[in-house]
Amino acid sequence: MSLNKELENVTAKLWIKNVSKSFNSAQGHVQALSDINLRVDEGEFVCLVGPSGCGKSTLLNLIAGLDRPDSGEILVDNDVVKGPGRDRMVMFQEHALFPWLNVIDNVMFGLKLKPNLNDHERREVAKFYLHLVGLDNFAKSAIHELSGGMRQRVALARSLAPNPRILLMDETFGALDALTREQLYGEIQQIWQKRKKTIVFVTHNIREAVCLGDRVILFTPHPGHIAQIFDIGLPRLRDINDPALTSYAQQITSALKHHIGEVAE
Amino acid sequence: MKKDKVLRVLFSVSVFAVLLLLWEFCVGYLGLLKHSLPAPSSVAAYLWNSTLDLTLPGAILVTMKRLIVGYFIGIFAGIPLGMFCARFNIFNDTLGVLALGLQALPSVCWVPLAIIWFGQSESAMLFVVVMGTIWSMILATIHGVKTIPPIYLRAASTMGSKGLHTWIHVILPASFPSVLSGMKQGWAFAWRSLMAAEIYVTILTGFGLGQLLHYGRELLDMNQVIGVMFTVILIGLLVDKALFSPLEARLRKKWGIEGD
Ligand SMILES: Nc1ncnc2c1ncn2[C@@H]1O[C@H](COP(=O)(O)OP(=O)(O)OP(=O)(O)O)[C@@H](O)[C@H]1O
Ligand SMILES: [Mg+2]
Numbered sequence: 101m102s103l104n105k106e107l108e109n110v111t112a113k114l115w116i117k118n119v120s121k122s123f124n125s126a127q128g129h130v131q132a133l134s135d136i137n138l139r140v141d142e143g144e145f146v147c148l149v150g151p152s153g154c155g156k157s158t159l160l161n162l163i164a165g166l167d168r169p170d171s172g173e174i175l176v177d178n179d180v181v182k183g184p185g186r187d188r189m190v191m192f193q194e195h196a197l198f199p200w201l202n203v204i205d206n207v208m209f210g211l212k213l214k215p216n217l218n219d220h221e222r223r224e225v226a227k228f229y230l231h232l233v234g235l236d237n238f239a240k241s242a243i244h245e246l247s248g249g250m251r252q253r254v255a256l257a258r259s260l261a262p263n264p265r266i267l268l269m270d271e272t273f274g275a276l277d278a279l280t281r282e283q284l285y286g287e288i289q290q291i292w293q294k295r296k297k298t299i300v301f302v303t304h305n306i307r308e309a310v311c312l313g314d315r316v317i318l319f320t321p322h323p324g325h326i327a328q329i330f331d332i333g334l335p336r337l338r339d340i341n342d343p344a345l346t347s348y349a350q351q352i353t354s355a356l357k358h359h360i361g362e363v364a365e
Numbered sequence: 366m367k368k369d370k371v372l373r374v375l376f377s378v379s380v381f382a383v384l385l386l387l388w389e390f391c392v393g394y395l396g397l398l399k400h401s402l403p404a405p406s407s408v409a410a411y412l413w414n415s416t417l418d419l420t421l422p423g424a425i426l427v428t429m430k431r432l433i434v435g436y437f438i439g440i441f442a443g444i445p446l447g448m449f450c451a452r453f454n455i456f457n458d459t460l461g462v463l464a465l466g467l468q469a470l471p472s473v474c475w476v477p478l479a480i481i482w483f484g485q486s487e488s489a490m491l492f493v494v495v496m497g498t499i500w501s502m503i504l505a506t507i508h509g510v511k512t513i514p515p516i517y518l519r520a521a522s523t524m525g526s527k528g529l530h531t532w533i534h535v536i537l538p539a540s541f542p543s544v545l546s547g548m549k550q551g552w553a554f555a556w557r558s559l560m561a562a563e564i565y566v567t568i569l570t571g572f573g574l575g576q577l578l579h580y581g582r583e584l585l586d587m588n589q590v591i592g593v594m595f596t597v598i599l600i601g602l603l604v605d606k607a608l609f610s611p612l613e614a615r616l617r618k619k620w621g622i623e624g625d
Contacts, residue, residue, distance in 0.1 A: 164523055165523075166519055166522065166523065184522045184523045184525070185525070186524065186525045188523070189523060189524070190519070190520070190523045192516055192519070192520065194516060196516045196517065196519070196520040198517060198520075198535070198538070198539070199619065199620040199621065200538040200539065200541065200619065200620065201538075209521075209524055209526075209534075210524035210525060213524060213525040213526060213530070214525070242618070242619050242620075242621065243621070244620060244621020245621070258524075262524060262525070
């Protein structure tokens, strides 16, 4: 396989059909997700927001294939998700990088599992993505030598390297300081535009969701379901401090309060 | 920093030098305690002579050979067995429980059984060393595997790793810190039990450090007893400084584990 083919932009549409998921835990039966229906277009950036416990991570895990829905199904293009796959990469809240591997070996971990590539090509691909996240000079560094922001960049490069069609991000920037986060908002938008991925981004920061998403999907808990969907018609690249975000954020916040109020009554 | 370290080493060396001189002065010159303690100079003379006539190097070689062979058998059997225990409940509920019980047994206690089973032979020595190593290795591996952050496994599986690949490329390296501490403990157990076994049993096929110590006692040769003890201490220190310390330092550096 040629390197250019490997680096081609690929994307997919995602179709979540009547998905429900519950857990039995010490607290008893929890309906984490109830009858979720959502279609995400090719190359679309959607953000899932909602209060803690409304099932955002659960849905992401189902899309990733790390867990199975009780009922309903998830389709990537026209294929039902039956387990983890390289077409869907996950970035977790903690970086989940392997401390026993250096930066470039972490990025190559997924690539080594890809057939049809030789080692030289794998290294080239890894370098390409390290360049994309601005870490060319850190290929040989140990993970613990990097700052939190740099670690998340490596994690991003590692997720992008196998060239997934869908990128799943679970509160990826949650543990970072505000300044680093702001920088990454810009970078992730640029990378998304360059690489044309479909992105599902989970956060409970509404402003962050408005800044990044083409659409913001508002979840509410007990049971977790989609309460409302907002189209964000702002031009790219968006800046988190842009006042234009505020009215969207306010609208979503009041909707959230409204929906939660409903549940409480 | 560097200078600080040099000073500390110098200080440490001079304290021991002064103590040795004091000992030499009291025993060698004043003749105090000379019936129960040889002077350092006569121990040194023993070490020198027995090195020249090759009894000491020979004994070290015999002991190290027994130790290394048994130790590596223990490690290379213990790691996979520990992984089986961590992976399959039937192993954990049988071998895992057995390991927990047998690890509590001081490994010297294997010596009588080893002699009954294998006679006064190399196999008996090997058996004692393996028993000293393997249970710690199994337990450390189980612990290492069970305490791997689940997120590593989830990340690996989304990248397409599964089955044997996950075991070799994720679980094994991720449990390495625990495995290393098991190796260290296994070494300590093996070393101590081999010494005990050698003191306890005479084996015609090889004359180890423990046997040298034993004959020192039989001949009431205090120089030999103290000289061999000194050698045993030195080997223990050397293995720690030359093998385990660098390994641990590398691990800490690579993983960024806190500590000095
Ligand atoms: N493995 C599990 N076992 C039992 N209950 C679970 C499990 N995973 C999730 N839950 C429950 O399902 C519900 C949804 O959890 P989920 O982690 O998806 O929420 P979330 O929206 O991601 O919350 P947060 O914003 O805090 O991450 C919660 O009530 C949680 O307790
Ligand atoms: Mg979550």
